[in-house]
Amino acid sequence: MPLPTSARRRPLAGAGLVLAASLTLTACGQVRAADPVAGGATSGSSPAAAPSASPSTGGTSPYVEPGAGDGAPHHHENNGHRQEGEMSPAHARDAQREADRVRPVLERLWKRKQWDPPAVRAALLELGYEEERVAPDGRRLGGTLTVRSMFPRYRDGGYVTPEGALVAVRVHDDACVSGFVQKSNYEVRATGPYPETGCFEPPYAH
Structure with missing residues (x-):
């Protein structure tokens, strides 16, 4: 029906x-x-x-996180290793004072086209710094200055190490001088330590 x-x-x-x-x-x-x-x-x-x-x-x-510097997805997560530690105001002033001592040396070396680590290390030791010494277990044994080659970069299917030198001066446990000098430019900054690289400013994540 x-x-x-x-x-x-x-x-x-x-x-x-x-x-x-x-x-x-x-x-x-x-x-x-x-x-x-x-x-x-x-x-x-x-x-x-x-x-x-x-x-x-x-x-x-x-997907962009608030405050992401380049607008890339997960910017803060991918670049967490680049987050500087906090410095106390007094230690920040000490680090800035040391940065002001290092900057003219790197500028002079850059103008002379001397940016290989041995030349940079020798010039900074003349300021009275001592090379930082670290025990195999990671304990610091003294000294504050470390100069090393640039971080390798991936290019054309492999890693290459650019010309230049990275500079780090440990002023306090929470305060550093981080710098570099290379063919194109140089830079010196007072900064807190980084989670993975200490007083060296780390490269950007890929």
Whole structure:
């Protein structure tokens, strides 16, 4: 026997409610398992991994962390090794004073095109610094100055070490002088120590 007209309309009305609810959830930025956007995600994926359709983003990637210097995804996570330690105000002044002593030496060497580590080390030792000595277990045994070659860089399918020298002076446990001199330029800064490289400013992560 044919169903009454009102009964035939009920499934359609129910489907309309489901569709409306789905649109409402999508507008709020919620990602559900049945959402086509999340269809390719694994069970361990975070909802934050899906792009937001909210017009308030203004075209900015939702993955960019607040304050990311270059706007790259996970900037702070990838460059956490470049976060400087905090210096006390007094130790920061001491580090700046030492940086002001080192800067003219590196400037002079740069103008003379002398940026190999032995030449840089010899010039800085003339300021009265002593080379830092470290025991095999990592204990510091004395001295404050370390000069080394530049960090290797990946280029043309392999790692190469650029010409130049990295300079580090440990002023206090929480205060350093970090610098470099190379063909293109030189730099000297007072800084807190870095998590992985101590007083040497580390390279950017790839």
